[in-house]
Amino acid sequence: MRADIQGLRAIAVTSVVIFHFWPSLLPGGFTGVDVFFVVSGFLITGKILRDVTKYGAGAFAARFWAARIRRIMPAATVVLVFVLIASWFLVPVSQWFDLGRHVLASAVSLENWMLAAQAVDYGAEGATPTAVQHYWSLSVEEQFYVFWPLLLLVGALITKRFGGRGRLGGRGITGLIMGLVLVSSLVYSLYITVANPGPAYFVTPARIWQLAAGGLVALVAVRGLRVAPWVGLVLIGVGMVVITVDTPYPGYAALLPTVGTCLVLLGGPTGRFSFDRLAGPRPIQHLGDISYSVYLWHWPLLIFAPLALGRALSTGELLLLLVVMLGFSELSYRLVEQPFRRGSLLRTTARAWAVGAVAVAVVVGASVAFSNAGATRVAAATEEFEQETKTPGSCFGASALDHDCANPFAPVSQAAALAGHNDLPIASRKPRCSDDLGPFSTIICEYGDPNGQKTLLLWGNSHAAAWSDAFDAVGKDLDMKVIVAARAGCPASMEPPPPNELRETTAEELAGCKQRNAWVVSTLVPQADLVVMADLRAGYADGSRPLDGYVDAISRVRAAGKPLIWLSDVPLTDGVVSRRDGPECLQQHGQCSNPVSRALLAQVVTAEMERRVPDLKTIDIASRFCDETQCYFAVGGVSVYFDGLHLSGTYSRTLGPWLAREITACLKDSTACVQAS
Template sequence: MAEFSSRWKRYLKPVGGSVRPEIQALRALAVSLVVVYHLWPSGLSGGYVGVDVFFVISGFLITSHIVKEIDRGQFSLVSFYSRRARRLLPASLLVLSATLTATFVFVPKNLWEEFGHQITASALYVENWALASNAVDYSALASDASPVQHFWSLSVEEQFYLFWPLLLVTAAVLARRFSSNRRHLVIVIAAVSVASLAYSIVETRNDPSAAYFVTPTRVWELGIGGLLAFAVDRWKLPEFTRVPASWVGIAAIVYASYFYSSSTPFPGWQALIPVGGACVVIWAGTTHRRYGTSALFALRPIQAVGDVSYSLYLWHWPLIVILPFALGAELNQPMRIGIVLVSLVLAFVTRVYVELAFIRPHGADLEGRGRIRLKGVRVLVAVLAVMAVVAVPAAGMSAYASTQIASAETRMADILANPPACFGAAALVVGSVCSPTKDSEIVPSPILAETDDFAQKGPGLGCQISGAQTSARQCVFGDVNSKVRIALVGDSHAAQWQPALAEIAVENKWSLTTLVRSSCPYSSVLPTNANDNSGACVTWNRNVGVALAEGGFSLVIVSTLSDTHFQRQGDETNFEAATRGFSEAWGKLIESGTPVVAIRDNPLPTSAGIHDEPSCVASHSDPTQCDVSEAKALVADPQVPAVIDTPGSRLIDLTGAFCISKVCPAVIGDVLVYRNKQHITATYMSTLAPILEQKLRVAAPQLWAVSVAG
């Protein structure tokens, strides 16, 4: 045991003893911020800035190594690329292989197409571009989030490593033509960094989802690390400034991780704070003066976490995404803590038996066994072969799922063209004798569930905004010239009612306008959900208020996710704060002469222990095994008391359209009810139109009076 422990301690020492303690400490801080953010996002809403710290470190170290070799006349592109490959790819491809296997074993087929596509992109190190093209919100940790989504940052770094040495070599050649110093190198790096920062600021404002991932918006962070390499080499900070400078740098990073959130336009100029903090810490270096950071940085646990930070980053996110599928349950606190512990163990094992086996000279371990002698071109050829071993089966998985999706879409179109009796909510009509036949097909198929959403296809595409967007985007359905104008306002749980309301509008020749935004209820109280984009939500609410005041609407229909968290005043509960926020917002509309109808939120299967309804149905031959208890799934909705507190507002409760005899089925009338964790499929919503219209006739009879008068 003592020999084993000694071997691990020796393995975990920095290679060659050349790694600076402050850089290891920064790595430990960065990976800790990211892991905590992913597991407890509401507690550390800006933990994603840990990635920016990694970028600075990478730019600093890589530029230092390249410039030193250029100065000695020993730089070789093949050697550089092979070293980078040995350092990064073995561990990452191991994790990708394990993730691909776990996806095949635990993840339902309805997610194979997207997961396979993402794993392929990650193996080829273009994951950042894949996410940017899909307009993925990095802060939206949804049930279908890719288990390799975190590979976007590794993709940025690998792409940086491809072009950065070419840039520096070219600049060095030009510098030798005009002078013998490094001025031209600094000028080139500075120019590229400034251009990248400017582009980042503009793109973050214009397209925040894509800006978060694409390489041009991030190059400046690595470039600043490169400039720091020259600064550290030439100018040393005065000894008396190094202690406060180091603490200020740490404080800047911690500040950003705590006060930034998903509503912070990022990267843009806001990234300057964590990036600047990391630069200051590295520039300050280590000092043993009293009250300095050196004693903290030197702590063995911090150095150890810094040493395994790369592998820890690789392992933690696949566990977060896949574990709920494996266990069939939402992550709870013990499971989150368990993920941290398991990730640390896997990281240490990967560091010892994978990373160091390729990093050390000739790849020999400490006893001289297990030599891996691949060098130069042979390393690159081996890497490409291993990448193909991961990418090809992942692409095959995605292609297989794609053919299944195409087939399911064809069958669904045929069924919807001539729906059977008792289809969907029609099976709930009193007196019906509907029951699924033995060979009946569920519509939509679980493999199509996630995209069965009005905001993801057809005329509804783009109607539901998200991220940092704040405009009161209006999409109009039905008769645009109708005297009866209805507005549907709120978050995604309001948006999901569009298919039913649109059918009602078309039937009655009304106009339906949607003003909907992800994770943003229509309320006077600020939401605090992890993905709420709070600041943007406030602006959006204000803009929507103006649009409603100017729109001349006959009725405003609102709905929202029942367990949304809000900022509280004094000792009020979240439920009380939510009730107050709804009542105040609705009251202003009613005072202006616009009536309000609230639709009670649907039951939430996640509250009853079902991680993802479509995945559950896909995994069971009998969909009733995915049914949930109404008592557990029906979360108390603050809209109910808000209606009581707001004279002039009315409530529509359609719980009976989702739950039968105290049970909320996963499938009703051969129609899949939920498209993911908690949202209703557009198909089932469409079948609810007749039931919703009956309720609406009671809650807002004036609409029909206007129609008749018109």
């Protein structure tokens, strides 16, 4: 038992918990996971090297993986079962399907890859965090535990075959293999952090070098470097302060916690002022003991507490939750971790494998059943809601704002709320015709009147796609063919899109967007009799991003002799970055709203564009969502959004008649839609 390792565990888990509970206090606290990686690589490599010598190449692997089952699986399984049970009572039903998939992925150690896939999925932006997403780091370690023993076994066998002769000698061949893995993984990490930053944080190849670094320290087996631990602690501490969620990661930045942890491990009991002595007090050592349980329990409790209360937690409540979490962790350590690790049930290798297989099967079965239960409920609600839409009446959806209806903003039924997530606009349904992220393409949608003598071009990002139902109705009403040129994450601007608040934009996506918009201007605009621009522009509201690309786009449309209308933004559900999922909020409360001051941030963008572009025709849509003080998540018994940002298909469709009137008035009298600067 090494006091410095327990101290590192205590530092790592404390930093992660602080980061999750109070992010502003320790912006780089998430790097505590990197410390865990290095420590795991160090301990596991040392154990493998000892076991190969002790048990021989033929027997050590099964014993090694049985030991991993004893150490990791019991507590991890208990937490996964707890998450499923608690979610049944607390989590909105529409989340059950995805949550079940994440629990299943966590049970089979693939959660990191599922999160990596979400990180490059534009449709997953702003998705509510699941209570098991912290299992991504366990998944990385478990995958490491699968191939690392085999790799070291190869090294040991080669060393044995050649008797450790030559310059490498003894464990030199094993060290060379480990070094090659480390360098290869580090190079890949540096590359993917730049080329595809979304998944870079989660994918195993970009993280293996950190575990391998710990392994190399174990192989060297040097201790007693007096200054090394203190230099290492400084590097770890600096990383936790200067690294933020906006820092490209892992990449070069991950060298700080990784090298720092390696230096601490190279230290040791080097005197009165050694790190071992600093980490020696019993509270620190015990926090190191229970660090695994703390890591497992802190995140789901932090997710479930606000759901149980129906609101965000105050500082006092967070402190109380911290105490509760430590209590859960202590019980988990004493009643689950230790008994299974040292008791008789999993003592033999065969028993450990058998019980492990049963545990995985139980969690997988429960998660599949949980997902299916959610999908069944949502499907039933969707069918019920679709029956309602067949005879909508005059107070259904946006039409409730134009008739003498009791309260257009009344709470919605559970059926309408549950159906919200499935209520996609036509451009986003299968087969999907709105263009997605990636290389340049010429995918478009055509709606409205296919025989119309005139053509309306709707141009913009995924928000333009969300307007597709409304413009389909507009085209049929005004006898116009409608072309929807929508590309996710790509606004109708001649400049590349600004950095996205929720995901990194890759170089390929930037280039594809620029090519796409140039093609729209050169090919689609000349075909159109009217161009409408619709986007999410709230990210420009703080003035830090130039609007020159929009001005240029409008100038090019006008140069082609085409009239243009600027459609204002759909209201935000919270802020620019923080977003509330509309249907989920409606499931919990019946009705939700956002103050006008936050929901309509993009109004300042429209005002600035009106100042910069003479006689810019604009249609302000705020009256279709808001009263004088609030913008609502449901109107006329219909969910306004299908996620935390985009119009639902049904509400978009009910906006069609109003939008047709606004466009007609705008075209008949240009002053009807020119706003005051």
